[in-house]
Amino acid sequence: MTQALDALDALESESIHIFREVAGEFDRPVILFSGGKDSTLLVHLAVKAFAPAPVPFPLLHVDTGHNFDEVIEFRDAVVERFGLRLEVAEVQDYIDDGRLVERADGTRNPLQTQPLLDAIVDNRFDAVFGGGRRDEERARAKERIISLRDAFGRWDPRKQRPELWNLYNGRHAPGEHVRVFPISNWTELDVWRYIQREGIELPSIYYAHRRAVYKRDGMWLASGPWGGPRPTETVEELSVRYRTVGDGSCTGAVESTATTLDEIIAEVTASRLTERGATRADDRLSEAAMEDRKREGYF
Amino acid sequence: MGKDLLRFATAGSVDDGKSTLVGRLLYDTKSVLADQIEAVHRASVDKGLSTPDLSLLVDGLRAEREQGITIDVAYRYFGTPTREFVLADTPGHVQYTRNTVTGASTAELAVLLVDARNGIVEQTRRHATVLALLRVPRLVLAINKIDLIGYDEESLRTIEKAFLALAKSLGFADEAVQVIPLSALVGDNVVERSSQTPWYTGPTLLEHLESVPVVGPEVAKPFRMPVQYVIRPRTEELHDYRGYAGQIAAGTVKPGDAVVVLPEGRPTTVTHVDTADGPLVEGTAGRSVTIRLADDIDISRGDLLVAAAAQPTVTNEIDATLCWLGDKPLRPNARLLLKHGTRTTQVIVGAPDSRIDTDTLTEVSLVDTAETLSLNDIGRVTVRTADPLPVDEYADIRATGSFLLIDPPSGNTLAAGLVGTPLTLS
Numbered sequence: 001m002t003q004a005l006d007a008l009d010a011l012e013s014e015s016i017h018i019f020r021e022v023a024g025e026f027d028r029p030v031i032l033f034s035g036g037k038d039s040t041l042l043v044h045l046a047v048k049a050f051a052p053a054p055v056p057f058p059l060l061h062v063d064t065g066h067n068f069d070e071v072i073e074f075r076d077a078v079v080e081r082f083g084l085r086l087e088v089a090e091v092q093d094y095i096d097d098g099r100l101v102e103r104a105d106g107t108r109n110p111l112q113t114q115p116l117l118d119a120i121v122d123n124r125f126d127a128v129f130g131g132g133r134r135d136e137e138r139a140r141a142k143e144r145i146i147s148l149r150d151a152f153g154r155w156d157p158r159k160q161r162p163e164l165w166n167l168y169n170g171r172h173a174p175g176e177h178v179r180v181f182p183i184s185n186w187t188e189l190d191v192w193r194y195i196q197r198e199g200i201e202l203p204s205i206y207y208a209h210r211r212a213v214y215k216r217d218g219m220w221l222a223s224g225p226w227g228g229p230r231p232t233e234t235v236e237e238l239s240v241r242y243r244t245v246g247d248g249s250c251t252g253a254v255e256s257t258a259t260t261l262d263e264i265i266a267e268v269t270a271s272r273l274t275e276r277g278a279t280r281a282d283d284r285l286s287e288a289a290m291e292d293r294k295r296e297g298y299f
Numbered sequence: 300m301g302k303d304l305l306r307f308a309t310a311g312s313v314d315d316g317k318s319t320l321v322g323r324l325l326y327d328t329k330s331v332l333a334d335q336i337e338a339v340h341r342a343s344v345d346k347g348l349s350t351p352d353l354s355l356l357v358d359g360l361r362a363e364r365e366q367g368i369t370i371d372v373a374y375r376y377f378g379t380p381t382r383e384f385v386l387a388d389t390p391g392h393v394q395y396t397r398n399t400v401t402g403a404s405t406a407e408l409a410v411l412l413v414d415a416r417n418g419i420v421e422q423t424r425r426h427a428t429v430l431a432l433l434r435v436p437r438l439v440l441a442i443n444k445i446d447l448i449g450y451d452e453e454s455l456r457t458i459e460k461a462f463l464a465l466a467k468s469l470g471f472a473d474e475a476v477q478v479i480p481l482s483a484l485v486g487d488n489v490v491e492r493s494s495q496t497p498w499y500t501g502p503t504l505l506e507h508l509e510s511v512p513v514v515g516p517e518v519a520k521p522f523r524m525p526v527q528y529v530i531r532p533r534t535e536e537l538h539d540y541r542g543y544a545g546q547i548a549a550g551t552v553k554p555g556d557a558v559v560v561l562p563e564g565r566p567t568t569v570t571h572v573d574t575a576d577g578p579l580v581e582g583t584a585g586r587s588v589t590i591r592l593a594d595d596i597d598i599s600r601g602d603l604l605v606a607a608a609a610q611p612t613v614t615n616e617i618d619a620t621l622c623w624l625g626d627k628p629l630r631p632n633a634r635l636l637l638k639h640g641t642r643t644t645q646v647i648v649g650a651p652d653s654r655i656d657t658d659t660l661t662e663v664s665l666v667d668t669a670e671t672l673s674l675n676d677i678g679r680v681t682v683r684t685a686d687p688l689p690v691d692e693y694a695d696i697r698a699t700g701s702f703l704l705i706d707p708p709s710g711n712t713l714a715a716g717l718v719g720t721p722l723t724l725s
């Protein structure tokens with residue numbers, strides 16, 4: 001009797017199938033790659049999908065300029081190791097020439113939309129892979145694996161095409177593009193278990209380390225080019241790690257002593273908070289924060 | 300071997316308490332975390348409710364929350380120590396067929412909800428018909444709100460009997476159907492066994508979900524694999540490597556197997572079943588692999604590799620059942636696109652021969668009428684294809700018996716197509 005695939009094998013095969021469908025049907029795909037764990041997983045799966053040939057499309061990083069140094073070093077090392085091509089769209093350029101204005105709260109995550117859409121148009125990308133997962137957030141739970149965007153990059157949840165069997169319909173008019181989410185069906189725990197099983201390297205900030213942090217809105221933030229503690233906020237040195245990696249100004253660390261994948265998996269399993277709830281100020285802005293950003297063309 | 304994965308769907312009418320059931324499953328399996336619960340509490344208080352509304356865990360979009368409806372299929376994830384679950388939660392009212400078809404197309408099991416006070420209603424029959432048509436292997440009837448009928452065994456037995464008769468007439472085998480009396484609101488027989496139903500000896504809903512076998516029936520079928528992409532590294536050391544990448548749609552494949560490349564019909568032999576982690580002794584349905592063949596023949600995306608001993612039919616004319624999903628009705632003799640496996644071809648769809656009346660479970664002839672298929676209709680047509688297509692009956696192999704119809708100008712998906720007549724009405 002032949003066994004069914006186990007959960008991680010089934011998820012891996014589904015993701016590889018999605019990468020190959022897009023490679024077969026689109027002219028200019030691109031993978032959004034920030035150096036975070038989900039986009040690192042995407043690159044790993046893309047490498048496996050086309051082995052022993054190289055990945056047949058480039059990477060794109062929409063750089064907020066508010067980065068953790070470890071993540072940028074890691075990003076460049078991955079590009080080098082797999083012989084990939086990396087495009088970078090800089091939010092800073094847009095702020096410098098006035099096309100975008102810094103927000104009062106200092107967060108730059110919402111500012112990524114414009115440079116992203118421009119990079120898509122300039123490079124004529126027709127399929128953009130992202131590391132979004134449906135378990136992350138309620139609006140994402142309703143998005144298709146291959147999700148059509150209009151000429152303005154907008155998502156219209158009421159006009160989604162039904163997605164049947166594993167027959168993806170990626171037809172689009174000139175100027176439109178699709179966002180593709182190959183790890184839609186993975187959970188945070190699946191991602192960590194798979195990273196462990198495959199021995200995937202991650203930026204060091206995902207593991208517990210000592211860092212000077214201060215508390216704001218219930219999150220541990222680090223000082224950086226995006227600013228530091230206000231006079232009323234005190235800096236402490238704690239053992240922390242990051243569960244998600246985004247714009248430095250709004251990505252919080254969690255207190256942790258987990259220095260190995262076993263310890264991280266134990267922590268994630270026992271966690272009483274979702275990774276976005278625990279560490280992303282941008283998703284707390286309103287009840288529909290993610291939905292609103294997606295409608296405007298965000299990841 | 301790690302945990303396995305069960306994909307299932309839920310279906311039910313409005314007010315059957317489906318969102319509450321899904322919320323209860325997530326809540327009782329501790330899959331809902333503190334910040335999500337806090338968000339539900341906050342929103343419930345804002346709406347002036349005295350108890351937290353678990354359905355808010357499920358309704359994701361602003362329009363849904365504002366209007367108190369669910370407009371789209373939502374996917375939920377939870378796990379237990381032995382199994383992981385992907386739940387396609389399909390809303391019951393508008394576009395019910397469209398949503399149920401979408402959720403059911405990837406499901407190995409469907410949970411159909413009814414309100415214990417109402418029993419089997421029209422919507423139940425419609426949903427069960429779609430689930431039977433899509434050949435979802437297993438069915439659960441969840442009789443919800445049993446607390447509201449005082450846990451009355453006799454009423455529940457009546458509903459059970461009516462449902463088993465319905466399932467049988469739709470072609471479900473007895474062992475494929477499980478009836479579970481439960482209360483999502485109170486939590487009876489969802490995860491925890493109820494003390495109020497001593498006469499019920501079957502499993503709780505979660506026990507059942509955890510124990511049904513997940514081995515897809517497609518593994519025991521003849522080998523099928525649509526070619527997605529040709530892998531040619533063209534490097535010094537892999538100069539002659541030519542691999543055909545795809546996800547095995549049905550059956551198994553190993554080196555030495557005799558296969559045929561369709562629609563051309565060229566026979567050859569499998570030499571390697573590769574993955575990035577090395578070659579496999581045998582690849583099984585569901586696995587993404589790269590196959591190498593003994594002969595250097597021209598194969599490209601859109602071709603289908605099949606077992607030489609059991610081949611599909613190659614045809615330019617397909618008798619099919621359509622679930623119409625488009626807002627605009629089928630225009631007879633319309634020129635559309637058909638996507639089957641990895642091949643897209645032009646087709647002309649004839650006038651519908653018949654429509655299935657899901658209320659009476661009868662087939663209504665449309666021959667010599669002006670009637671056509673509209674949103675949510677299920678009917679039979681003949682499709683003429685520009686290129687010959689290798690197809691199986693949907694009832695035999697889901698993956699190679701299914702297709703999409705696409706509207707060329709808008710690119711929209713108009714219909715889910717099933718080769719043959721997968722639903723046999725008795």
